[in-house]
Amino acid sequence: MNRATIIAAALALLIGVCAAGGTAADGGVPTVLELGKLSDVYEPVRFNHAGHVSTAGGCADCHHQHGSTQVQACRDCHKIDLSAFRKNVNAGGLKPCRECHAASAKPGDIGRPSLKAAYHQACFKCHRGDVGSVGKDPKGCTEMCHAPKAQAKAKADVKK
Amino acid sequence: MADSTKKNVLEDTAREGKGPVKGNDRVEKGAFSRRELLQTLAAAGGVALVGAPSEVFAGKKISGWPDRMGMLTDLTECVGCRSCEKACNLANRLPEPEIPFDEKSVFEKKRRPTASAYTVVNRYENPKSSDRPFYRKVQCNHCNEPGCAAACPVRAYTKTPEGAVLYNKDVCFGCRYCMVACPFYVPAYDYESALEPRIVKCTLCHERVKNGGMPACAEACPAGTITFGKREALIDLARTRIRKHPDRYIDHIYGEYEVGGTSWMYISGIPFDRMDFPSDLVEKPLVEQTKGFLSAVPLVLTIWPALLGMCYAATRNKEGKE
Numbered sequence: 001m002n003r004a005t006i007i008a009a010a011l012a013l014l015i016g017v018c019a020a021g022g023t024a025a026d027g028g029v030p031t032v033l034e035l036g037k038l039s040d041v042y043e044p045v046r047f048n049h050a051g052h053v054s055t056a057g058g059c060a061d062c063h064h065q066h067g068s069t070q071v072q073a074c075r076d077c078h079k080i081d082l083s084a085f086r087k088n089v090n091a092g093g094l095k096p097c098r099e100c101h102a103a104s105a106k107p108g109d110i111g112r113p114s115l116k117a118a119y120h121q122a123c124f125k126c127h128r129g130d131v132g133s134v135g136k137d138p139k140g141c142t143e144m145c146h147a148p149k150a151q152a153k154a155k156a157d158v159k160k
Numbered sequence: 161m162a163d164s165t166k167k168n169v170l171e172d173t174a175r176e177g178k179g180p181v182k183g184n185d186r187v188e189k190g191a192f193s194r195r196e197l198l199q200t201l202a203a204a205g206g207v208a209l210v211g212a213p214s215e216v217f218a219g220k221k222i223s224g225w226p227d228r229m230g231m232l233t234d235l236t237e238c239v240g241c242r243s244c245e246k247a248c249n250l251a252n253r254l255p256e257p258e259i260p261f262d263e264k265s266v267f268e269k270k271r272r273p274t275a276s277a278y279t280v281v282n283r284y285e286n287p288k289s290s291d292r293p294f295y296r297k298v299q300c301n302h303c304n305e306p307g308c309a310a311a312c313p314v315r316a317y318t319k320t321p322e323g324a325v326l327y328n329k330d331v332c333f334g335c336r337y338c339m340v341a342c343p344f345y346v347p348a349y350d351y352e353s354a355l356e357p358r359i360v361k362c363t364l365c366h367e368r369v370k371n372g373g374m375p376a377c378a379e380a381c382p383a384g385t386i387t388f389g390k391r392e393a394l395i396d397l398a399r400t401r402i403r404k405h406p407d408r409y410i411d412h413i414y415g416e417y418e419v420g421g422t423s424w425m426y427i428s429g430i431p432f433d434r435m436d437f438p439s440d441l442v443e444k445p446l447v448e449q450t451k452g453f454l455s456a457v458p459l460v461l462t463i464w465p466a467l468l469g470m471c472y473a474a475t476r477n478k479e480g481k482e
Contacts, residue, residue, distance in 0.1 A: 117384030129291030
């Protein structure tokens with residue numbers, strides 16, 4: 001194995017890790033996130049965060065704590081410096097959804113959606129009919145975001 | 161109320177000279193006319209025998225168990241994924257459906273809960289956007305004062321302090337009065353087992369709830385459409401949502417007052433009758449519609465024959481003299 005191959009392999013590995021792990025690329029903004037904490041019946045969701053950053057109107061479209069001082073203080077993400085407030089973003093400072101939204105809903109805890117509902121509601125805001133097939137066909141969810149594990153496994157077996 | 165209506169009908173009939181009273185001119189000459197007698201008897205009988213017992217026997221205001229649980233379905237959130245149907249099927253160990261749960265062809269016709277599906281989701285057109293239809297989940301609404309329980313001659317139905325209306329197949333003899341009495345057309349008959357009659361309906365996952373869990377459908381819902389909690393708290397939640405988003409919801413919590421209130425409630429973006437919710441329901445429990453009348457039946461059967469006998473005797477004697 002020559003040197004070039006090793007470098008190429010290392011590079012490929014690095015890119016792969018970046019993509020899968022959703023490592024910070026710019027100002028702590030993730031590129032691709034693998035959302036698999038709740039994965040049970042369905043495969044984890046590979047969420048193209050970078051793609052959504054460019055299409056969404058602003059962070060607050062999904063990160064509802066943005067602009068709400070009740071959930072999080074501005075300085076958790078921004079350096080309080082008027083000249084560069086907007087540019088000075090450390091998105092890694094944003095609270096992950098799971099810090100407030102419990103993974104398993106408890107009976108009686110009605111004020112806050114569970115983690116599963118919170119994720120889905122964020123997606124459904126846009127991906128209902130007009131952008132995507134969710135809400136028109138129950139299969140739309142599996143086509144757009146996550147195939148059932150059994151189905152994914154069957155597909156992989158066929159490929160082998 | 162049925163009794164007052166009855167009284168009015170009797171009075172009206174007497175006033176208009178219809179029915180048994182005929183030949184007014186002749187009778188009115190008497191000192192105590194037959195018409196007056198009939199009127200007095202009808203009024204007295206109506207008030208004393210029908211009207212009064214209804215006051216006595218009318219159910220006291222049922223505030224129920226203040227801690228009872230309920231469900232709130234936010235119809236604006238549902239995306240029709242049918243996860244609730246699937247979860248219900250698994251939790252209740254129901255047979256696998258002929259059409260799989262991810263198949264949209266089921267939405268082509270409106271379905272009702274059956275013996276093998278305690279809950280079903282139906283699709284309705286959205287007048288504002290054909291791309292975003294509305295979905296309605298149908299199941300037992302677990303009324304605060306259930307009509308099914310009132311109609312059941314063998315007390316096969318129980319309203320539990322936790323909120324669920326439960327059915328006991330061991331005492332049921334299959335009369336199916338409950339199916340007729342239910343204003344929401346929910347109880348389904350298991351026609352497969354003709355010799356062992358069995359009504360089937362949602363149990364609000366009573367066992368799971370009693371063990372500190374939540375109903376399977378609410379747990380499975382990925383869209384946060386179904387919320388499980390104390391009924392009072394759910395009404396507050398519904399009110400808050402309606403107040404915060406008046407453009408998104410119509411100002412009506414279905415089930416807060418319908419037929420005396422139900423454990424399962426709904427909020428919606430379009431009027432409920434457009435999603436086939438019965439819109440002509442009274443706010444009083446159904447059982448109160450019949451309670452006054454039914455409690456008077458034994459009295460009527462024992463006392464009225466004597467009164468009518470007297471009436472007959474009085475009029476016969478008079479006619480005999482003429």
